[in-house]
Amino acid sequence: MKILVPVKRVIDYNVKVRVKPDQTGVDLANVKMSMNPFCEIAVEEAVRMKEKGGVDEIVVVSIGPAQAQETIRTALAMGADRGILIQTDETVEPLAVAKLLAKVVEEEAPGLVILGKQAIDDDSNQTGQMLAALLDWPQATFASEVVIDGGKASVTREIDGGLQTIAVETPAVITTDLRLNEPRYASLPNIMKAKRKPIDIKAPGDYGVDIAPRLSVVKVTEPAKREAGIKVESVAELVDKLKNKEGVI
Amino acid sequence: MSILLVAEHDNATLNDATRAAVSAAKAIGGDIHVLVAGSGAGDVAKAAAGLDGVAKVLHADAEVFAKPTAEALEALVVPLMANYDVLMAVASTTGKNFAPRVAAKLDVMQLSEIVAVESADTFVRPIYAGNAMMTVKSSDAKKVITVRPTTFEKVGDGGSASVETIDAPAGPFKSQFVSEELSKSDRPELTAAKIVISGGRGMQSGDNFVLLDKIADKLNAAVGASRAAVDAGYVPNDYQVGQTGKVVAPELYIAVGISGAIQHLAGMKDSKIIVAINKDEEAPIFSVADYGLVADLFKVLPELEEELTKAGL
Numbered sequence: 001m002k003i004l005v006p007v008k009r010v011i012d013y014n015v016k017v018r019v020k021p022d023q024t025g026v027d028l029a030n031v032k033m034s035m036n037p038f039c040e041i042a043v044e045e046a047v048r049m050k051e052k053g054g055v056d057e058i059v060v061v062s063i064g065p066a067q068a069q070e071t072i073r074t075a076l077a078m079g080a081d082r083g084i085l086i087q088t089d090e091t092v093e094p095l096a097v098a099k100l101l102a103k104v105v106e107e108e109a110p111g112l113v114i115l116g117k118q119a120i121d122d123d124s125n126q127t128g129q130m131l132a133a134l135l136d137w138p139q140a141t142f143a144s145e146v147v148i149d150g151g152k153a154s155v156t157r158e159i160d161g162g163l164q165t166i167a168v169e170t171p172a173v174i175t176t177d178l179r180l181n182e183p184r185y186a187s188l189p190n191i192m193k194a195k196r197k198p199i200d201i202k203a204p205g206d207y208g209v210d211i212a213p214r215l216s217v218v219k220v221t222e223p224a225k226r227e228a229g230i231k232v233e234s235v236a237e238l239v240d241k242l243k244n245k246e247g248v249i
Numbered sequence: 250m251s252i253l254l255v256a257e258h259d260n261a262t263l264n265d266a267t268r269a270a271v272s273a274a275k276a277i278g279g280d281i282h283v284l285v286a287g288s289g290a291g292d293v294a295k296a297a298a299g300l301d302g303v304a305k306v307l308h309a310d311a312e313v314f315a316k317p318t319a320e321a322l323e324a325l326v327v328p329l330m331a332n333y334d335v336l337m338a339v340a341s342t343t344g345k346n347f348a349p350r351v352a353a354k355l356d357v358m359q360l361s362e363i364v365a366v367e368s369a370d371t372f373v374r375p376i377y378a379g380n381a382m383m384t385v386k387s388s389d390a391k392k393v394i395t396v397r398p399t400t401f402e403k404v405g406d407g408g409s410a411s412v413e414t415i416d417a418p419a420g421p422f423k424s425q426f427v428s429e430e431l432s433k434s435d436r437p438e439l440t441a442a443k444i445v446i447s448g449g450r451g452m453q454s455g456d457n458f459v460l461l462d463k464i465a466d467k468l469n470a471a472v473g474a475s476r477a478a479v480d481a482g483y484v485p486n487d488y489q490v491g492q493t494g495k496v497v498a499p500e501l502y503i504a505v506g507i508s509g510a511i512q513h514l515a516g517m518k519d520s521k522i523i524v525a526i527n528k529d530e531e532a533p534i535f536s537v538a539d540y541g542l543v544a545d546l547f548k549v550l551p552e553l554e555e556e557l558t559k560a561g562l
Contacts, residue, residue, distance in 0.1 A: 016511070017377045026381050094349070095358045122376050123492070124361045129319065129349035138423035139319055141346050144486070154427065159342040160440075160495070162431040162487050166318065168424040178476070178493055179486060214358035218371060218384040226518055229539035235552040238524065238542055239560055246539075248501040248522050249444070249468055249562065 001111035002057045003046045005080065006101055007039040009064050009071040010121040023219040035071045038116025040078075041176040044183040045146060046114050047079035054148070057081045061104055063097055065089050069199060076194035077186035083199035088211065092204075094122075096211040098130035103207040105135060110171065112153070117142050117175040128175035138168040142177040250279025250369060253307075253333040255326070256297050257341055260287045260315060263296040265441050266339040268403035271300055273396045274337050275404070276366035280304045282333070283410075286325055286417075288315035298410040305410050311417030316426040322347035324418035327354045330391065340395040348395050357389035364400040378492035379515035399440065399498035399519060432487050434472075439490070442471035444501045445520070447490055448483070449475035449513075451506020451527065451546055455483040460550040461505060467557045473497065475507045491516035506546045509534030526550075 011017060012032040020027050035043075046058045058080040062068040065087065072083035086100055105113060118125035132139035140146070140155035144163065147154045148170070157164045158177045186194070204211045232238045242249045252274045257264040267283070274281045282305045283297040294308040307329070313321045326347070330336060336351055338344035340362040352359040364382075365373035371386045372394070439445060446461050446468070458472065465472045473495070474488040490497055492512040502520035507513060509525070509532055517523070518537055525538035528545050535541040542549060 011377070017380045019381050026377060093358050095353065095356070098353060118493075120378065120492070123378065124359070125345050126349035126352070126359050126361060129346065130353035132319075133323060133350035133353035139346075139350070140424070141319070142342060157342075158486050159429075160487065162429065162485065164316070164429045165427040166424050167427050172423075177486075179480070214389050215360070215385045215387050218367075218386055220376070220381050220383045223375070223379055223382050223518075226523075226537045228536045229523075229541065231535075231541045231543060235542070235549055235556050238540055239553070239556040241540055242501065242522070242524070243560055246501075246522050249557070249560075 001055050002059065002108060003049065003055055004105060004108055004110040004113045005039070005042050005046050005058060005060050005075065006113070006115045006127070007043065007060055007062050007071055007075055008036045008116070008119045009033050009062065009068045010036045010119055013037050013120060019220055019222050023221055025217065025220050033067065035074050036116050036119045038118060038176050040183040041178070041180050042114045042116050043075045043078050043080060044181045045176060048181065049148065050079065059084065059108055059110065061086065061101065063088065063092050063100055072199055073194050074186065076197045077191045078184060079190070082197055084202060085199055086202045086204055086207070088204050090211060091213060092211050093213050093215060094124050094126035095130055095214065096209060097127050098134055099209045100204060100207055100211070101127070101131050102134040103209060112170060113173045115173070115175055117177055128173050132173035135173070137172055139173045139175070140166055140168050141175040143174050144177050144179045146174060146180070250277065250335065251333045252277060252279055252281045252335040252337055253326070253329060254281055254283050254337040255344065256283050256285045256293060257339045257343065258285065258287060258290060258293040260290040261292065263293050264339070265403055266341060266398035267297070268300065269398035269401040270337055270339050270396045271302055271404045272401040273363065273366055275302045277335060277369050279334070282307060284309070284326070284329070286314040286317055286322060288312050294412050298412050299406045299408055301404040301407040303408045303410045306412045307415050308412050309415050309417045313420060313422070314417065316429065317343070317347070318422060318424045318426060319347040319350050320422040320424050321418065321420065323350040323354065324422070326351050330355055334391055336391070336393045338395050340397050344395045348393055352393035355391050355393065357391050357393055358387065359393040359395065360385065360387060361395050362397045363394055364397050375515070378512055379518070380511060397496060399496055432485055436465055437469065437471050439471045439473055439488070439495050440497055443499055444468045444470035444503070445473050445490070445497050445499045446470050446503040446505065447473035447475065447507060448478055448505050449507030450477040450481060452478060452483060458484055463554050464550065464557065467554065467562045475510070475513045504534050504538070505550070507534055508532045509537065
């Protein structure tokens with residue numbers, strides 16, 4: 001079986017984002033970029049499946065600027081086999097990403113697509129579900145455990161009230177939640193090896209997909225700021241304030 | 250303008266998040282029809298028909314909707330959308346699961362987790378874990394929208410809509426529900442509770458959460474946790490408040506032993522009153538807290554329980 005893992009290059013998880021003064025977006029100049037954390041979990045899951053056996057090849061695909069090659073190299077260093085970069089400097093919305101990925105799936109014919117449940121930049125949480133719909137494949141979103149057995153996958157999902165297990169026929173789309181696994185750090189020899197693994201460079205036009213955005217950004221602003229309040233000296237004072245001043249208990 | 254709004258429920262009761270979504274639909278304007286897809290969910294359909302502002306309820310009753318998969322909801326909703334301009338769902342794990350499938354089938358870009366309606370085609374949604382707010386205008390003819398329920402008023406009762414039974418899709422579907430392990434609790438649900446008390450890494454163990462439980466019982470509060478506490482295995486994942494967990498906005502949020510990472514703040518900073526209890530006075534949580542208490546939580550929590558008893562709670 002082949003596994004396709006789409007990955008996204010985003011602002012590093014630990015960077016505090018700043019809204020641009022002209023309200024056109026957030027400042028991406030000279031900011032550290034990394035692989036989206038949920039995508040790292042997806043790569044790790046695919047690599048673990050390959051290590052267990054039954055997986056022949058892991059193909060990583062990213063859609064983004066030339067620098068997204070670095071993100072693909074990170075995945076290759078973790079254990080993926082080859083990469084595809086669909087290179088564009090345009091903003092590509094989840095719907096267009098899903099359409100491009102559907103074309104890649106047609107070409108590559110993977111048995112599974114594993115991807116992050118959301119990217120920590122636009123927080124859309126759409127791409128996996130949209131891809132599954134376009135392919136008419138089943139989906140298992142927000143996965144915290146995946147067991148592949150023959151033509152089926154048993155997936156435990158993180159839902160609002162607890163955990164849910166579903167069975168999906170493969171091929172299927174799986175999106176990863178935080179507790180699926182802890183991604184590895186690539187070793188130096190594997191980082192060196194990854195430099196020789198192949199990356200195909202493509203353009204959105206090669207797939208005949210229209211990536212024109214459907215949403216236009218009117219403005220991006222800072223969220224309303226919360227002011228720090230006061231420090232209380234004792235528990236008794238706290239209870240008094242909550243009961244008598246605020247009336248919330 | 251006509252809006253199809255998918256009700257959030259557990260087949261027995263209508264979830265209050267649906268009331269918040271109806272508010273968002275009213276802000277867009279037009280006829281609001283509520284879809285109840287369930288199994289034996291007649292009471293939910295009745296409750297939905299009584300919501301203020303709802304013109305009609307569509308009720309699909311089938312075994313497959315007892316625990317609906319995204320595939321089954323897609324099969325039900327996509328044909329219905331021929332008659333509607335807007336699909337609206339709550340940004341719950343159910344809504345997030347099926348709505349993008351419908352959007353892809355309709356060839357439209359979904360608007361995820363909106364927090365405000367500016368006009369019928371322009372909405373505000375948080376990005377970067379709520380560290381920036383984006384106002385976006387959709388050029389799609391039909392719109393698929395998920396709503397963050399905490400930021401909209403919940404509509405009351407007062408409607409008397411008709412309930413129309415509709416056919417459920419036949420299936421079979423390529424995914425099946427197998428089992429569910431729901432956290433059992435007599436306390437209110439996290440996203441609906443008026444008071445939430447959450448513990449972080451500072452709680453040091455799952456056993457120590459009993460200290461929070463005791464206070465929660467006194468205040469009729471829900472118990473939550475930071476991602477650090479969930480990752481450390483102190484409590485199950487459905488306790489998690491934050492960017493990738495639940496977003497809450499209670500009257501009172503008490504953060505105990507939580508440092509206040511931006512991902513946690515994203516999930517609770519819209520609470521009315523925030524209390525932080527932490528022994529590290531430099532903890533970022535204090536920068537958003539209305540009342541801060543710099544002290545050891547293991548000393549504070551028993552004292553708090555005692556003071557609440559004294560206060561007659």
